[in-house]
Each structure stands twice: as structure tokens, then as C-alpha cells.
Amino acid sequence: MTQAPPILVAGNIHKAFGANQVLKGVSLLVARGEVVTLIGASGSGKSTFLRCLNLLELPQHGELAIGAHRFAFGDGKRGPDKAQLALLRRDVGMVFQHFNLFPHMSVLDNVIEGPVQVKNMARAEAKDLGRDLLAKVGLADKADSFPSRLSGGQKQRVAIARALAMKPDVMLFDEVTSALDPELVAEVLAVISNLAADGMTMILVTHEMAFAADVSNRVGFMSEGVMAEIGPAADVIHRPQNPRLVAFLNRFHQRTIPPKVGV
Amino acid sequence: MYVWDFTALKPYWGLIWHGLGITVLYTVITVLAGLAIGLAVGILRTAGPRWVSVPLRGYIEVFRCTPLLVQLVWVYYALPVLIGVDMSAATACFLTLSLYAGSFYAEIFRGGIEAIDRGQWEAGHAIGMREGRIFRRIILPQAIQVMVPSLINQTIMQLKNTSLVSTVAVGDLLYQGSVITAASYRPLEVYTTIAVLYFVVLFPLTLVADQLENRLGAHR
Numbered sequence: 001m002t003q004a005p006p007i008l009v010a011g012n013i014h015k016a017f018g019a020n021q022v023l024k025g026v027s028l029l030v031a032r033g034e035v036v037t038l039i040g041a042s043g044s045g046k047s048t049f050l051r052c053l054n055l056l057e058l059p060q061h062g063e064l065a066i067g068a069h070r071f072a073f074g075d076g077k078r079g080p081d082k083a084q085l086a087l088l089r090r091d092v093g094m095v096f097q098h099f100n101l102f103p104h105m106s107v108l109d110n111v112i113e114g115p116v117q118v119k120n121m122a123r124a125e126a127k128d129l130g131r132d133l134l135a136k137v138g139l140a141d142k143a144d145s146f147p148s149r150l151s152g153g154q155k156q157r158v159a160i161a162r163a164l165a166m167k168p169d170v171m172l173f174d175e176v177t178s179a180l181d182p183e184l185v186a187e188v189l190a191v192i193s194n195l196a197a198d199g200m201t202m203i204l205v206t207h208e209m210a211f212a213a214d215v216s217n218r219v220g221f222m223s224e225g226v227m228a229e230i231g232p233a234a235d236v237i238h239r240p241q242n243p244r245l246v247a248f249l250n251r252f253h254q255r256t257i258p259p260k261v262g263v
Numbered sequence: 264m265y266v267w268d269f270t271a272l273k274p275y276w277g278l279i280w281h282g283l284g285i286t287v288l289y290t291v292i293t294v295l296a297g298l299a300i301g302l303a304v305g306i307l308r309t310a311g312p313r314w315v316s317v318p319l320r321g322y323i324e325v326f327r328c329t330p331l332l333v334q335l336v337w338v339y340y341a342l343p344v345l346i347g348v349d350m351s352a353a354t355a356c357f358l359t360l361s362l363y364a365g366s367f368y369a370e371i372f373r374g375g376i377e378a379i380d381r382g383q384w385e386a387g388h389a390i391g392m393r394e395g396r397i398f399r400r401i402i403l404p405q406a407i408q409v410m411v412p413s414l415i416n417q418t419i420m421q422l423k424n425t426s427l428v429s430t431v432a433v434g435d436l437l438y439q440g441s442v443i444t445a446a447s448y449r450p451l452e453v454y455t456t457i458a459v460l461y462f463v464v465l466f467p468l469t470l471v472a473d474q475l476e477n478r479l480g481a482h483r
Contacts, residue, residue, distance in 0.1 A: 056385055082393055090391035100386035104404045114390035117400060159386075166390055 007032040007201050008170055013052050013062035015045075022048045023059070024225035030170070033199045037212040037233070040222035041248060046205045049222065050172050053203065054092040055085050067091055067169050090118060093163030097175040099155040101147040107134065107158050108143040114166045126165075133161040137191050153184030157191055164195075171195065173204040189215075209252045213237045221245045269452050275443040282439030283460055289360065289435065290422040296361035297421065298414075301368025306398075308373045319369070326366035332427050335359045339431050356428040364421050371413045375406035408479045415472035419465050436460060 008030040015023040022045045030036055038046040051057040053064065061074045069088045071080050080088075102110050111133055112126035121129070134140050137157035147155055156176055163171060173192065177185045189211050196202060196215050206212055212219055213233050220230035221242060229242040240246045272279070304323065308316050326334065339355040350358075379402050387397035407414075429438035440457045444450045 054389060056388060085388075086391045086393050089389055092389075094389040096382060096386065096389075098382055100380070100382035102383065102386070102401055102405075104408070113400070114392070117396060118391040162386075162390065 005032060006030060007067060008053065008203075009063070009065045010049075010053060011063040013049065013059045013064070015048055015052060015057055015059050022225055023052070025062070026222070026225070026227050028203075028220065028227065028230075030201060030203060032169075032201055034218065035196045035200075035202045035204070035216045037204045037206060037216040037219045038222055039206070039209065039212060039219060039248070040228075044222040045225045046222045047174055050174050050203060050205050053170075053172055054089050054094050055080065056094070086118075090114075090166055091169045092172060093166055093168035093170070094172040094174065095156065095159050095163055095176045097178050099147075099152075099159045099179075101155055101158055101162070103147050105146075106143070107139065107145050107147065107150070110147065110158055111162045111165050114162065118166070129165060130161070133164050134158070136164075136194075137161045138187070151184060152180045153187045156180065156188045160188075160191055160195075169201060171200055171202045173202065173206070175205050175207065177206065177208060207252075209237060209249070221248065223248075265451065267452060268449065269456070271447050271449045272443070272452055272456060275439075275447065278439045278443060279436070279456065279460070282434060282436035283464075285434050286422065286425050286436040287464070289356065289425045289428060289433075290418075293357060293360035293364055293425070294418050294421050296357075297364025297368050300361060300365025301370075301372050304365060304369035305372025305376060308369060309376050310394075322362075323366045323369055326363050327370075331359070331363050331424055332430065334363060335427055335431060352428075352431040352433050355431065356425075356433050360421070360425065360428070363424070364417065367417050367420075368414070371410050371417060372406070374413075375410035376402060378409050379405050411476050411479055412472065415468065415475075419468060422465060422468075423461065 006029050008028070010026065010028045013023050013026045014021070026045070026049050028036070028049075038050065040046045048057055052059050052062075053066070055064070055071070058079060059073045063073070064071045066088060069084070069091065071084075071088075073079065102113065105113065108127065108130050111130040112121075112123070115121040115126040115129060116123055131140065131143060134143055137160055139154060139157055139161070142150065142154065142158070147158065150158065159176075176192075177188050180188065185208070189208065192202070192204070192211075193215050204212070204216070216233040218230060219233045219236040221228050221236060221240075221244075223242075223244045229236055229240065229245050236245070237249065240249055304319050308319050308323075311319070335356065338359045339350065339352060342355075343350050383401050383405065384397055387401045392400070425435055426437040428435050429441065432438065436457055440453050444453045447453065
């Protein structure tokens with residue numbers, strides 16, 4: 001895994017909302033095919049950092065390189081224009097906590113909206129692609145349904161298919177199971193596991209510790225706007241060094257951490 | 264006891280139909296112009312820079328907070344003096360009614376656009392779409408769904424408001440009514456007929472509105 005060239009480099013990312021300094025210089029290097037999970041208490045900056053990776057949030061300072069897309073932020077530097085942002089996001093898929101499906105479109109139309117509108121793919125071709133992706137997430141029979149007819153787990157799987165339809169280099173998952181009923185979490189995690197097995201590069205923000213330990217190559221612990229600890233999943237979750245990480249994990253221990261994990 | 268005699272209106276039906284035509288024509292034109300103004304102003308109010316959105320707010324409040332009759336009279340009598348351009352009654356009516364409708368439609372559009380969850384914009388951005396396309400493809404179709412009842416309401420008001428053009432001698436339905444009343448001395452029959460005609464035009468519109476609302480809301 002470490003031999004693969006990095007597909008994503010984020011360097012010294014700073015982000016403040018007004019006087020609230022949320023990210024105080026966060027760096028991350030992700031190899032192609034790697035799965036990195038970010039954990040941490042709410043307010044630690046992990047979601048903000050994830051949103052900086054497709055520039056839904058623009059950092060005040062720092063650098064970001066994903067594939068051929070390169071951005072630098074800081075004093076005197078001109079921010080990226082809208083065309084550059086759109087080009088970056090074609091290659092970086094994102095799945096949201098609250099799905100954000102387009103309620104006025106069928107499931108299939110949700111999935112093909114990106115390829116048809118952004119990549120000018122022919123509708124027929126896009127529909128084939130869309131049906132393949134829906135089959136992949138186990139929703140082949142829901143192509144013509146509307147999002148309001150689906151369960152939360154189904155909605156989230158459609159959202160994953162919609163992101164995949166752009167054939168992204170990197171996928172970002174922002175607490176994608178947090179809004180789901182507990183019994184629906186597993187079906188979404190299974191889809192993400194399959195993507196990991198396919199070699200998709202992924203960065204996840206999640207509170208599912210057992211899943212993080214199981215699916216990730218590396219886990220990063222964020223606390224108060226910095227990457228407090230990062231390393232192989234088994235080390236970070238089962239042999240934590242940082243006292244704040246120890247305290248954070250203790251709150252999850254009895255519930256979700258498996259006794260042993262094979263990575 | 265008053266004895267109704269609608270046959271007295273018989274010679275005037277041509278005038279009544281003509282008046283109704285003018286009323287519908289003014290409504291259609293000023294609703295379309297008002298929608299165009301409202302959409303543009305509504306978008307600029309939500310997404311435009313401050314030096315655009317603040318004056319537009321001024322426009323909206325001026326037209327919402329003064330009586331339409333006052334606006335109409337002012338545009339017809341005062342504005343030509345100020346700018347030194349003669350304006351026909353028809354032009355003054357068209358201008359005023361369009362701007363008046365536009366100010367209300369603008370607020371409906373703004374409200375509808377702002378009612379759509381920010382996550383919809385983000386989802387559009389996340390698949391590489393740009394603002395304009397997100398607005399057309401994702402936001403506006405949903406916003407219109409939210410706005411339909413208010414838009415229909417405003418359009419119904421607009422048709423009724425056109426009756427004010429009679430005050431500057433534009434020959435709409437109400438104006439013809441006053442002309443016919445003066446000639447026939449049958450005000451009860453005339454104004455009852457006119458009220459019924461307004462109702463007959465507008466009531467089906469409210470039914471269409473209900474239908475549309477149900478259909479648009481089907482996927483919610």
C-alpha cells in the first residue's frame with residue numbers, strides 16, 4: 001500500500017468560521033487505493049476537514065492536491081475559480097450524512113444526473129451505467145422509484161451510486177450512517193466494504209469504530225482542530241497512545257470494539 | 264321589491280365581452296411580465312451582491328407598501344411630468360401592474376428558493392455541477408413545488424387588481440360596467456353580471472391550482 005503514489009495530499013489546512021478556528025493546520029497524505037478513517041469527538045474538525053477535501057469549504061491557508069488538481073490557499077493567493085472547483089469535484093465523490101438525494105427525480109435520474117449534466121454522457125449510456133451501479137448497491141429494482149419511497153439505508157446506497165457514477169478517484173463519506181436507524185447501518189457499511197475491496201480510495205468520517213478498525217488501512221484521530229494521532233487502524237484503535245484518544249475510545253469500548261481484529 | 268331584468272343588458276353584451284377580453288389580456292400580460300421580473304429580482308435578492316439586492320429590496324417594499332391605486336394614478340399623472348414623457352393609459356397600467364405583480368412574485372420566488380435545503384446545493388456541487396445548472400436542475404423545480412399555492416394566489420389577486428385600470432379609463436370589464444350602467448340605469452344587473460364573470464373566470468383557476476398542487480406533491 002505504501003508503494004502506491006499518493007492520490008491526495010492535504011497540507012497544513014487551516015479553516016476558521018469567524019473567530020472559531022476549526023482546523024489548525026491539518027495534513028494528510030492518502031495513497032491510491034487506501035482507506036483512511038477519521039474519528040474524533042463532535043467539534044473536533046473532522047467533518048470540516050473532509051469538506052475541505054472537495055472544497056465545499058475553502059481553507060484560509062494550506063495546500064490541496066488531488067490527482068492533477070492543485071490548490072494553494074493563503075495570504076495573497078487567488079482562490080480557485082468556480083470552473084476549477086467543478087473540475088475537482090468531478091473526480092472527488094462525496095456522500096452526506098443526510099443523503100441529499102434530489103427528491104424530484106427518480107432513483108435512476110439521481111444517479112445519472114452527474115454523468116449526463118456534467119460529463120455530457122449520452123442518456124442511454126448513462127442509464128446503463130446507472131443500472132449497473134444500482135445493481136452494485138443492491139437496488140436494481142428501485143431504479144424508477146422516487147427517493148421518498150426508500151428507507152434511509154436505501155437512500156444512502158443510492159447516494160453512493162450517484163457519487164460513483166462520476167467515476168471518482170477518491171470518495172469522501174461524511175458520517176453516512178449517523179442518520180440511519182441502527183438496523184439499516186449494516187447494509188450501507190456492506191456497500192462501503194465492497195468498495196474498499198474493489199480498491200476505491202476512500203476517506204471516511206464515522207463513529208462506527210468496529211467498522212473503522214475493520215475496513216480502514218489507517219485511522220486518524222482528530223481533536224481540537226489537529227490530527228492528534230494517525231496510524232494503522234489496529235494500532236490507533238487497539239493501542240492508542242494519545243490520552244485524549246484513549247478517553248475517546250473508552251466511551252465506545254463496551255459497545256462496539258471487537259476484542260481482536262485481523263487487518 | 265326589486266324586479267330583476269337582465270334582458271336590459273342585451274344590447275351591451277358586446278361591450279361586456281370586450282371588457283372581459285381586456286381584463287384577461289391585461290392579466291395575462293402583466294402576470295407574465297410580473298413573473299419574469301419576480302424571478303429575476305427573487306434570484307438577485309438571494310444570490311446577488313449587496314449593491315444589487317439592497318435597491319431591489321427598496322423596489323419591493325415601495326410597491327408592496329403603497330396601494331396599487333395610488334401607484335397607478337402616480338405613474339399615469341405624476342411620472343410623465345417628472346420624466347417629461349407622455350404615457351398612454353394603457354402603458355401606465357401595463358407598467359404599474361407588472362411592477363406591482365413583480366414585487367410580490369419576487370418575494371414568493373425568494374422564499375421558495377431559500378426554503379430548499381442547503382444540502383441540495385452541496386449535493387449538486389459534489390457531482391461537479393456549477394451554480395447555474397444546480398439552480399435550474401435541482402433548486403428551481405423543487406422551489407416551484409413549494410411556491411405553486413402562493414403563485415396561484417397572487418395570480419388570482421392580479422386578475423382582480425386589473426379592475427383598477429378602469430380608474431384611468433382603460434376599457435376593462437369594470438369600466439364597461441360603469442359605461443353600461445350610465446346608459447341602461449341598471450346597476451344591480453350590470454354589477455351582478457360582472458361579479459359573476461370574475462367568479463366564473465377565477466374559480467376554475469383555483470381548481471387547477473389544487474390539482475397542480477396535488478400532482479406536484481405526489482413524490483414528496
